[in-house]
Amino acid sequence: MNILVANLGSTSFKFRLFRFDGAGGATMLAKGGYERVADHGKAIDDCLAELKAAGHVHAAADLHGVGFKTVLGKNLTGCVPADDRVIAALEGFKDIAPAHNPPYAAGIKRFSEKLPGVPLVALFETAFYQWMPEAATRYAVPEAWHQAGVRRFGFHGASHKFIAERSAELLGRTDIADRVRGLYQSGPVPAKGPALRVVSCHLGGSSSVTGIRDGVAIGTSMGLSPQSGLPQNNRVGDLDSAAVPFVMKTLGLPLAEVERQMTKESGLLGLSGVSNDLRDINAAAAQGSARAKLTLDVFAHSARHWIGAFHLELNGCDALVFTAGIGENNPDMRAAFCAGLDQLGIVIDPAKNAALRGTEGEISAAGSRVKIFVIPTNEELVVARETVRFIQSQKN
Ligand code: ADP
16 A cells, blocks of 8 residues: 655645555655745645656556645544545634644645545544543633633644554553554543553654553643644743733734744744754753753753653653654753652663664663653654554445
8 A cells, every 4th residue: 555645834845655565564665845835736746746757656546545644623633534624624723723724725635636536634633632631621711712712632643642552562562552553443442451651752843742541642731732832942832821911012012923923933942042953052051051051941841840740640650752853862851851750760771861862762770660762753654554544444
């Protein structure tokens, strides 16, 4: 089975082509993309022409499905056919995800015109959170706001689902891994054996921490939009809502400018004044920049806040997992997240931690009650796998 994963940004189009064998094993056949895209229809044409020239996809019949990592939809989530219902749901929430929903809606329309008969599948980033307890999703807002859609949705769902599945495998809990594999087709099914409690930390250009019990999310740091939770690269993360009217009045900023500054000039960039990339901030801190050092401390403080929240909510933790650019590649930050937590059973092995960059492995000390893992995530592969599972579930 050949599955194309389409990753659409406001001015970019990236793709990966996977081939699945009968046993579910996947090989990536091709990857590519275009920046500064003005016409997504043309980018899709170019992508299909590239795949044809490379000998992978000669005709629509050689493509068995296209998967889309859609962000969030109004009144719709899960892994579903990417059809008019998805397009309407994306358009319904375009104000919450303005950089992502319009290109995905346009891209799905284009693919359905160009590849009639090829199954198109949308995996919403919010899908992993559809079974969160209601108390973890509600904001204390007037009912009309809630009815309009103001609630915690959660994001990075493809990544956290990958971590839920892989960490269960690493802990020998194949029952939970199987449960996670079929989650979007079957919904949660009762787990056998003792509870498996995982705190998954996706820390990168954008960051979120999610608590997972028996493969199902019980809470997450991101909320209504991916602007919330930990400080993001350029985005503010959690902020007291009173700050917005306050700066509008005292600094005389119009709302659009406040929004721009909260999404483009805040987060790690706003804090450090150096860069939105933690590598540059690390370098500045090493050269003595107090602001850069404080940025690292704020980021660690925020990550620990959320790790602690889910450690408590889960009544303990079996695996603490780090993934994405910072989680996979930054041993100093991982050490900062885990510092002084021996009473909670979290003890890192400094040598293992220092040695591990960008590959999978365990970094906990021999006596650590909580297993600490680094697991490189692969969101495109997750979308491709879910697309295959969805197509197969429709055949059964
Ligand atoms: P995105 O969320 O945009 O996909 P990433 O997951 O790549 O971004 O995360 C970007 C962050 O990860 C940056 O702050 C950067 O410092 C860090 N990072 C990425 N790759 C590396 C690396 N090889 N070594 C150290 N840090 C890295």
